[in-house]
Amino acid sequence: MKFSLSWLKDHLDTGASAGEIAAKLNEIGLELEGLENPAEALAGFRVAKVLTAAKHPDADKLQVLTVDTGEGDPLTVVCGAPNARAGLVGVLGLPGAVVPSNGMEMKKAAIRGVESNGMMCSARELDLSDEHEGIIELPEDAPVGQDYAAYAELDDPVFDVAITPNRPDCMGVYGIARDLAAAGLGTLKPVADRVHEGSFPCPVQIAIEDKEGCQAFFGRAIRGLTNGDSPAWMQAQLKSAGQRPISALVDITNYVMLTYGRPSHAYDIAQLTGTLTARRAKAGEGVTALNEKHYLLDDSMTVIADDAQVHDIAGIMGGEHSGVSDTTTDVLLEVAAFDPVRLAQTGRALNLTSDARSRFERGIDPAFLAPGLELLTGLILDICGGEASEAVHVGAPRSGSDVVRYEPAMAETLGGLAVREEEQRAILNALGFEVAAIEEAGRSHWAVTPPSWRPDVDGAADIVEEVIRIKGLDAIQSVPLDRGAGVAQKTATPLQVLERKARRAAASRGMHEAVTWSFLPADQASSFAEEGHEPWTLANPISEDLKVMRPSLLPGLLSATARNQARGADSIRLFEIGRRYLRGHGGASDERLTLGLVLAGEKRARDWQSGKAAAFDAFDAKAEVEALLRAAGAPVDRLIVMGADDTWAGSAFHPGQSATLRLGPKNVLARFGTMHPLVARQFDIDGTVVAAEIFLDAVPAKKGAAGFTRAAFVPPALQPVMRDFAFLVPDTLAAGDLLKAVRGADKQAITDARIFDEFRGAGVPEGQKSLAVEIVLQPGDASFTEADLSAISARVVAAAEKLGASLRG
Missing domain, CATH: 3.30.56.10 (Phenylalanyl-tRNA Synthetase; Chain B, domain 1)
Structure with a gap:
């Protein structure tokens, strides 16, 4: 508001x-x-007078003006407006001023060889209206040199x-x-109390057929009016509320709604046929509303219609056919009371919102129908002229809230703030409540009657809230809750603890956390949908571009990456922790905690020798995933690298440059890789972008994690032993498969293994490659003997041979 x-x-x-x-x-x-x-945005703009206007020597459509600013010598300004001329009084933006419409800071500049010391402005450039045909023209007696905001009363x-x-x-x-x-x-200040008796009967009959949807319909006709522009003061008020002035009749109805919360509507009588009736729509009926969109109606909706057609979706939006125009001379005013539930259901079904709907849904003042009609009538007669008919009142609005039993002591016992009874009574009276003291069985209480404009008050607790908030919510003292003896137990769940660890680890690795929408456009969601899981589509989305619940965190991060690139960011490292939304068995919602990350742009600064900067690749994503999984407590050393995730229906990752990390063949902990070029193009991302998703809900919980202590660290008594092996393996064998086999050759003695070299070339047969592996052997109670080491080496070679590897000579 x-x-x-x-x-x-x-x-x-x-x-x-x-x-x-x-x-x-x-x-x-x-x-x-x-x-x-608004005056702050217009600092640096002042009233100025054009003294001379001459054609620019090097541009046919430009003029060179000399402008009097009211201070010192006139300034030279280059201007392209067609209405610029000598003697015109307008608005000049001086160097240093910021143009409200585009944020551009004005500076002295040479335009086609002529120095310009500012800019003569149009109304659109100052965000005052959409007019841009020429520069602003002020009255000739406007004070030259005065700040424009002060002159236009925009402060x-x-x-x-x-x-x-x-x-x-x-x-x-x-x-x-x-x-x-x-x-x-x-x-x-009191509301103006004017009653217009009317000088002729209302020429349009009013009726109610749907008494459940429309409880009351008050109206009257005004004939012989002139629908021009509304007064400047009214236009200024409407603009401050974000409304665009349209015409006097429309502006008056909007003004009454925004001032008193009383929606209304004006019909052009020339477009009505017969009786205007509040009824239910008939199946197949439709109406083109004032937003120029056509809506198909059904019999669950309340409408205002005449004998020929529907003219109004009751309480939401009027129809285009009978809307007032510049040629309207006779109008019928509608001030009605509609059922909030019915109206809200209609608005959701039609996906149609309006200022009137937002007020009717909350509940309008049922006692303000007749006063609202009189206010409308008075404003129209004062501004547009004309002659009013007798008012017609059909139906009656529902009564307000019931009387509430209230004890003043509740302000302290329930609200935590002691307020004197006299002060409580004064507060309630000022808010429009009626208070009567009642004595029963030697005990007194108050009978409080809420005003008609407060349908939300229906109990003593609501009365306490009114007293406390007017007294001041800040006056309530902060009182700590009683704390029991002993050590407080943990309240965070294991999954919450895991989420905190992952967030801290990602931030510590130099990534920036992003928070993106949980909704996506349908085309983005389809590229990241899970196989067998149809994306969730919202029945009432906040916009057409945000209608599907995200099946992945990557689309939101990719959109954020594109925005950062557009603003000049050369190295982007983003992550987000949130939920993916999938359809479970039987259509149930399946929400899964996930960490998504995106790396794009330059991995590090440009090399001083080559002048080039390294770009991110899939291995960078893998390194981040392994580090974050290790921080989350996952057994990284036992993970295996497998091909792309076959549960992903779309082709978001680049084939051959993506993989998954799994704990066993089925438990996928993460997927990572280079994004497919088509996906990068879909999000307007330049260059290579790599990404990953870590499924935090799939990380296995540690055994004994509920305990308060961990086992004491006991360092091994003996030094580890390193041994290197070089294997000839098929060119198609993944290095990770070889490492897995080597580690499993002797799980007790071998504590680590890593690939430290890969070679193809002389001495290596065609179709093969040489992989060098370093293994770490940790002795237990006694040092390894040569026989022990030979036996372990034999087991390592045998495990590798099962994969088609052979020890390189």
Whole structure:
């Protein structure tokens, strides 16, 4: 909910500054999301007058202006606007000013050989409107040299308040003013009490057939009006709320909605046929709404229709056919009460949102139908002229909340803050509550009647909340909970502990943590979908580009990589820990904790000799995966490298440059490799990008992990022995398979093994390669004898021979 300070002061008599109001809003539970002053963005722009305008010597479409800034000598400015001319008073941006529309800082510059000392600005460049046909033209008597923001009265701070779903009364500026007045920040001004009797009967009959969906429909006609532009003050208020002024009639309905939280609609009577009825839609009916989209309706939806067609999706959006236009002279005003549940279901079914829907869903004030109609009528008559008909009231809105039994002592016992009874009564009265003291059986309590605009209040706890928040949530003292004796037990689950270890390890290795959306576009999700797991598609996505739950963390990281590359990052190391969302058996949700990482760009700085920088490759991804798995407690020495993950339906990794790390043939702990060039192109990533996913939920838990201590470290008493072997192996044999065989030759004596050389060439037969392996032998109670070492070596050679290897001579 956005509104300006001047708008608030139209309804709150206060001398408080914008900062004081912002602080008070937070104190009373209305969270302030932002406070901006449009004048700050216009610093460096001032009113200036063009003294002369001459054709640029080297450009047909440019002019050289001399501009009076009100200070010192005139400045030379090059301008391409068609309306630039001598005598024009406009807005000049001086060097150092930042153009609001694009963030460009203006500097002195030579344009086709002529120095320009600023820029004459259009309304679009200053983010004031979409007009860009020429530069701004101000009245001739505008004060030259004055700051433009001060001249245009734009020095008006704008508040952005987050309204929770339980506060429909604060979906209008007047409701926020009421809360601030109750908190002692001023005096609330009364709503204008004008009643228009009407000089003729309403020419359009109004009826309700769907009484469940529409409880009340109040309306009246106004004829002979002129629908031009709304007043400047109203346009300024609407702009501060992020609304675009359209026409007087539309702006008035929007103004009443944003001021009092009362949605309404105006129909062009010339486009109506017969009786206007609130009814259920008929199967197959449709309507083209004011957003120019056509919606197919069904009989679960409430609509406003005449004898010919549907004109309004009740409480959500009006139809294009009967909307008001510049030629409208006669209108019918609609102020109605619709069922919030029915309206919310219709909005979800049509995937249609609007400001009116957001207010009806929360619950509008049922007692404000007639006053709202009178306010609309008065504003239209004052601004557009015309003549009002008699008001027509069909149906009656539902009554407000029931009386609540309340004891003032509950403010302390339940809210933690002692507040005097007199002060509590004053707070409740200021908020519109009626308070009556009741004496029963020698014990007194209060009978509190909530106002009609507070449908969320239905119990004593809600009354306590009102008293405490107006008194000030900051006044509640922080009181620690009682703590039992003894040592607190661990509350983190093993999976949470594992997640923390992995996060710290990734950060310590120089990677930056990213937090991306859990939703993806459908085309991205399809490239990373698991075999046999159809991606989850949302029924009500926040946008068409975020409609599928992510089956992998890599698409979000790849998108982040592309954004970083576009901003000039030359070395990107990102990781994220989150959940992948898969379909389990029977369609159940299957969420799996995963760590994803992406490496792109330059691995290290440019070499001083060659001038080139090394790029990341699949082995860098493998190194990161092994390091993170080791930090997570996985048995890295027992992992085997196997081919690409056959459970991945898409072809996201490059074939031949990707693999998996497994604990056994079926338990995949991680997959890594170079991304397929088509995938990199899909995400607009330049160069090679490598990535990996570590499945943290697949990391086996340590035995005895629940204990408080680990076994004491006992270093071996004897020095280890190293032995080297060189094997001739088939060219197709993976080095990891040879290492696995060698390690398994004597699991008790061999504690480690590694490949330290690979050779092809002279002395090595065609179709083979030479792999050199270093093994580490750890003696136990006694040193190895020559016979022991010979026996171990024989077992190593025999294990290698089973893979087709032979000891190289």
